[in-house]
Amino acid sequence: MRMHNPPHPGEIIKSFCLEPLGVSITDAAKALGVSRKTLSAIINGRASISPEMAVRLSLAFSTSSESWLNQQSQYDLWHAEQSRNRLKVKRLAA
Amino acid sequence: MRMHNPPHPGEIIKSFCLEPLGVSITDAAKALGVSRKTLSAIINGRASISPEMAVRLSLAFSTSSESWLNQQSQYDLWHAEQSRNRLKVKRLAA
DNA sequence: AATAATGTAACGTTATAGGTTACAGTGTAA
DNA sequence: TTACACTGTAACCTATAACGTTACATTATT
Numbered sequence: 001m002r003m004h005n006p007p008h009p010g011e012i013i014k015s016f017c018l019e020p021l022g023v024s025i026t027d028a029a030k031a032l033g034v035s036r037k038t039l040s041a042i043i044n045g046r047a048s049i050s051p052e053m054a055v056r057l058s059l060a061f062s063t064s065s066e067s068w069l070n071q072q073s074q075y076d077l078w079h080a081e082q083s084r085n086r087l088k089v090k091r092l093a094a
Numbered sequence: 095m096r097m098h099n100p101p102h103p104g105e106i107i108k109s110f111c112l113e114p115l116g117v118s119i120t121d122a123a124k125a126l127g128v129s130r131k132t133l134s135a136i137i138n139g140r141a142s143i144s145p146e147m148a149v150r151l152s153l154a155f156s157t158s159s160e161s162w163l164n165q166q167s168q169y170d171l172w173h174a175e176q177s178r179n180r181l182k183v184k185r186l187a188a
Numbered sequence: 189a190a191t192a193a194t195g196t197a198a199c200g201t202t203a204t205a206g207g208t209t210a211c212a213g214t215g216t217a218a
Numbered sequence: 219t220t221a222c223a224c225t226g227t228a229a230c231c232t233a234t235a236a237c238g239t240t241a242c243a244t245t246a247t248t
Contacts (some may be wrong), residue, residue, distance in 0.1 A: 021185055024223085024225090025226095026225080028186065029223095031186050033182045033183050034206080034207095034226085035206075035208075036224095038206060038207085040227080041205090044226075044227095046227095047204075047206090048205080050174075050206090051170040051171050051174035052174050052177070052181070052205095053146070055174050055178050055185050056181055059183040060183050060184065060185060060187070061186060061187045062185065062188055065171055065175065065179075066167075066171060069167050069171050073167045074160075076145040077149075077163050078147050080145035080146050084149050087146070087150055088123075088127045088137075089125065089154050090154065091155075092111070092115055092117055092122065092152060092155060093154070093155045093156055110200090115217095118192085118193060119193075119194070120192080121193095128237080129237075129239075130193090130194085131196080131238080132194080132236075132237060134239080136198090138195075141236065141237090141247095
């Protein structure tokens with residue numbers, strides 16, 4: 001299990017994409033082709049990066065869509081792993 | 095962009111987990127602690143592997159939950175990439 | 189013939205990604 | 219001080235999806 005609570009991908013967008021470029025959430029939302037509400041929710045950790053949003057981010061910031069979706073997966077998985085011990089699952093293979 | 099349409103994770107479960115062990119969908123669903131319908135939908139590509147399901151699979155088959163969720167991400171992303179050219183996104187960074 | 193396994197339809201609940209509109213708060217520039 | 223831009227977020231909408239139970243038809247296998 002991963003040790004530390006991974007940051008929500010929204011923090012990465014803010015710190016490594018918007019702030020360095022001096023782009024506001026409002027303008028970034030326009031560039032991404034989504035509503036301000038949608039981007040704001042992601043930035044503030046109240047929504048996830050969907051596969052389509054990962055592609056949008058990759059287009060806007062010349063990155064890989066994979067890296068964005070992987071960040072979301074790792075965030076989601078860390079939280080799912082927190083209830084690992086509470087799941088009643090029988091082992092089928094060693 | 096990845097070249098080939100990645101298989102749905104359900105095919106992996108069937109081919110590499112259930113069949114080698116001779117375990118039925120019905121029994122596997124019981125072991126995983128989900129309904130037969132839920133597992134059947136995944137195996138037949140009509141549902142996705144959720145983060146919690148990835149943890150269940152990792153418990154049942156002694157694998158990493160990460161590998162299961164990554165398979166799902168790559169499957170989802172491949173499909174999202176198919177509409178990359180149709181998304182109206184303005185580049186914000188080179 | 190009886191049983192097991194399967195796919196799937198029909199119904200439900202809950203959650204989430206997306207939208208629009210509107211309002212309140214903050215900061216900044218004229 | 220007034221005006222404007224930016225922000226968070228609430229309230230409302232829709233569509234999709236992950237889960238559940240029950241039920242039915244089909245195909246195997248015993």
